[in-house]
Structures are given as C-alpha cells and as structure tokens.
Amino acid sequence: MSPIRCLFMALALLLTISPGVRAVEAPTGPVLLTITGAIAVTNQNGTLQLDQAALDALPKTVIRTETPWTEGLVEFEGVSLKDLLALAGAKGEVLTATAINDYAVDIPMADADDPQVIVAIRLNGALMRVRDKGPLWVIYPLTDKPELDTEITKSKMIWQLNRLDIR
Numbered sequence: 001m002s003p004i005r006c007l008f009m010a011l012a013l014l015l016t017i018s019p020g021v022r023a024v025e026a027p028t029g030p031v032l033l034t035i036t037g038a039i040a041v042t043n044q045n046g047t048l049q050l051d052q053a054a055l056d057a058l059p060k061t062v063i064r065t066e067t068p069w070t071e072g073l074v075e076f077e078g079v080s081l082k083d084l085l086a087l088a089g090a091k092g093e094v095l096t097a098t099a100i101n102d103y104a105v106d107i108p109m110a111d112a113d114d115p116q117v118i119v120a121i122r123l124n125g126a127l128m129r130v131r132d133k134g135p136l137w138v139i140y141p142l143t144d145k146p147e148l149d150t151e152i153t154k155s156k157m158i159w160q161l162n163r164l165d166i167r
Helices: 003-017 052-056 081-088 109-113 151-156
Strands: 031-037 048-051 061-065 074-080 094-099 104-108 118-123 137-139 161-166
Touching: 031 052, 048 052, 052 118, 061 118, 074 081, 074 137, 081 109, 081 118, 081 161, 104 109, 104 151
Parallel strands: 031 161
Antiparallel strands: 031 048, 061 074, 074 118, 094 104, 094 161, 118 137
16 A cells, blocks of 8 residues: 555544544634633634634524523524534533623533533524623523523523633
8 A cells, every 4th residue: 555545544534533623714703702721623822713604604503492581482593512612622621601791600511411502693583682692692491401490500591602711
C-alpha cells in the first residue's frame, strides 16, 4: 500500500473516531453566544463565538411548555444543550451560564443528557428580543416532565443568555 493511501486511511480513521470535533467559522454577524473553558473547538481567541447564522445552521429542537414567565403553553425552538456542547467539544462537569446583565447560574453537564433541554432562539416562531428575555433562553421541558418543575430547575432557566463557561 502506498504511503499516500496509508495517510488517507489514517485520516479517515481519525475523523471517524472524533466526529464531534469540527471547524466552526468565525462569526460575521453580532455574537449571540460565547463558549469558553474546557472546549476543543474555538474560532475566536480561544473561545467559540456563535452568531445568529451559526445557531440557525444547527439542528433544531422544539419544546412546547408552560413557564412561570410566559402565559399558557408556548413553543420554544432552539438547539439542544447536548448538541451545542458537542459542537464545542466541551468536557467538564459544570457549565456556568451567564446573562447579559451578568446574572449567572451553574448547570450540571448531566442536564445536557436530556435532548429536550435547549438553548431557545425562537418563541412561538419569532426571534426573541432582549426585552422579551432573548435573544437566547435556556429552557427545560417543564410541562412534559413535571418532575423538572422545581425551583432548582427554574433557577437554571436563564434568559438573555450570552455566555457559557465549561469547567
């Protein structure tokens, strides 16, 4: 077997072993989310910065749930926390979620095992404005999983999210 063919086979094997690690383009629009800490994928000075286009390019999850801050059953669309952390190549036990106003809350990485825990981008089909708790909001499926409807879970449903730090 030729050395070039061996090199291509080794490269293909490497890509198969680590499929979650991929390049992410640097943002061209306003940065909505910055991920820092124990991550393998970066695109801007050791951080992973995502704009609206990058978030829109990721697979979407839709959650219909009631929250204490909305009226009735509403629809949130966004990226599962699991997919977002996989995109970043995140490794750790805790992520600190921080909002625009510097409010911060720790979320166990284990919460991302539930694919219905999302970083919402849209509320009832519309992008969320800062005045409407946007542009990003961590949402748990409180209606579908009543066991999550606790004060602890509600404290992790941070709105106006703009940073995740993985530890």
